Amino acid sequence: MTGWPALGTAKGCGYRLALMNEAIRPGPDTPRQAAGLLQLSVVVPTFNERDNVGALFRKLEATLRGIAWEVIFVDDNSPDGTWQALRELARQDDRVRCIRRIGRRGLSGACIEGILASSAPYAAVMDADLQHDETQLPKMLSLLQSGEAELVVGSRYIEGGSAASFDRQRAGASAFATEIARRVLRVSIADPMSGFFMIRRDRFEALAPQLSTQGFKILLDVVASADGELKAVEIPYSFGSRLHGESKLDSMVALDFLGLVLAKLTNDTVSLRFLLFAMVGSIGLGVHLATLFLMHSLIKAPFAEAQAAGALVAMTSNFILNNFLTYRDQRLKGFAILRGLLLFYLVCSVGLFANVGVAFSVYDQEPVWWLAGTAGALMGVVWNYAMSGLFVWRKR
Ligand SMILES: Nc1nc2c(ncn2[C@@H]2O[C@H](COP(=O)(O)OP(=O)(O)OP(=O)(O)O)[C@@H](O)[C@H]2O)c(=O)[nH]1
Numbered sequence: 001m002t003g004w005p006a007l008g009t010a011k012g013c014g015y016r017l018a019l020m021n022e023a024i025r026p027g028p029d030t031p032r033q034a035a036g037l038l039q040l041s042v043v044v045p046t047f048n049e050r051d052n053v054g055a056l057f058r059k060l061e062a063t064l065r066g067i068a069w070e071v072i073f074v075d076d077n078s079p080d081g082t083w084q085a086l087r088e089l090a091r092q093d094d095r096v097r098c099i100r101r102i103g104r105r106g107l108s109g110a111c112i113e114g115i116l117a118s119s120a121p122y123a124a125v126m127d128a129d130l131q132h133d134e135t136q137l138p139k140m141l142s143l144l145q146s147g148e149a150e151l152v153v154g155s156r157y158i159e160g161g162s163a164a165s166f167d168r169q170r171a172g173a174s175a176f177a178t179e180i181a182r183r184v185l186r187v188s189i190a191d192p193m194s195g196f197f198m199i200r201r202d203r204f205e206a207l208a209p210q211l212s213t214q215g216f217k218i219l220l221d222v223v224a225s226a227d228g229e230l231k232a233v234e235i236p237y238s239f240g241s242r243l244h245g246e247s248k249l250d251s252m253v254a255l256d257f258l259g260l261v262l263a264k265l266t267n268d269t270v271s272l273r274f275l276l277f278a279m280v281g282s283i284g285l286g287v288h289l290a291t292l293f294l295m296h297s298l299i300k301a302p303f304a305e306a307q308a309a310g311a312l313v314a315m316t317s318n319f320i321l322n323n324f325l326t327y328r329d330q331r332l333k334g335f336a337i338l339r340g341l342l343l344f345y346l347v348c349s350v351g352l353f354a355n356v357g358v359a360f361s362v363y364d365q366e367p368v369w370w371l372a373g374t375a376g377a378l379m380g381v382v383w384n385y386a387m388s389g390l391f392v393w394r395k396r
């Protein structure tokens, strides 16, 4: 027996139809359904923001009353369990969603994934730590809805805005980066470094393939990639102080910024990761040549041995630098560093043979140590790049 009332009797049919109607009838209104068709997705990247997300949600709820909105948190597997707090929040309110990313880090990548996971016509990006003034969101939305803008930027550097919470060093760095972006990339907005903006999702989707997932400066990337084709309006706001938790800004942000500027200058023909890898490679070349000089010219070791030692030292320093800079979003930690280093040696051993072989044959014909050393090291760099991306820092 199925447990269903028998078909064919008027009473039984009626009961079954009633059950089916029950199944297809929408349940009680959720806050999202009650507000109508989804208009706005607020995307919030989080890393160790457990104590901030609840307060942010309540502030959004208060300020976005009457608007059909949702918030998409993109958490990079925070050790403080932010994603667990978000899951709890999402179970209680269907306007909250949480994307938990594993094995990846990066503010820009998190924002891109969050916006691409949204289906609302408009998407905002803001920090979790309550430094961005959420009360500006309705105004930003109406500027987009009216067609006056395709991008609205919360700006600290126009009249009425401020970044009073910055210390002198950070204010100087921010002003310097803004000036570089404006002059070198010819970005015309006053605050291209802002992390607070709202954009038409269709415009963002069109630009998304050009954007870099690395780095901190998603807005600068969006504006530079749009190349003046995005109608932007700035509205002032005051950048507040972080509520709880620690800043994720570190000195490496400057490097990310430099890489982004260079990538945009070369029309995205070279990726930020490749630029960083090439930069580390050129440092490795210096390390290689210095070791070669020390061994061959000062210690008088035979050339082949000196060249092999140079390659080994350069490979080790390249591994360490790449782990800290080039692949810092997938940085190997703890025991994985040793495993990665051994793997790095292993996959590059063919490159090492090629390195020494090429250098030796060049040196054989033309005994100029730096020429032979450079030729060999270049061979090694190409191998290292191809192999490391495939085996050492491969994406999970
Ligand atoms: N998903 C994800 N979010 C991140 C990452 N790094 C930073 N964030 C989040 O991005 C937002 C901005 O980072 P903050 O550390 O606040 O940077 P900031 O506002 O420039 O610096 P402070 O003024 O010191 O707070 C915060 O909500 C962070 O939790 C990351 O690697 N992944």
Ligand SMILES: [Mg+2]
Residues within 6 Å of the ligand: 127, 129, 131, 242
């Ligand atoms: Mg912050």
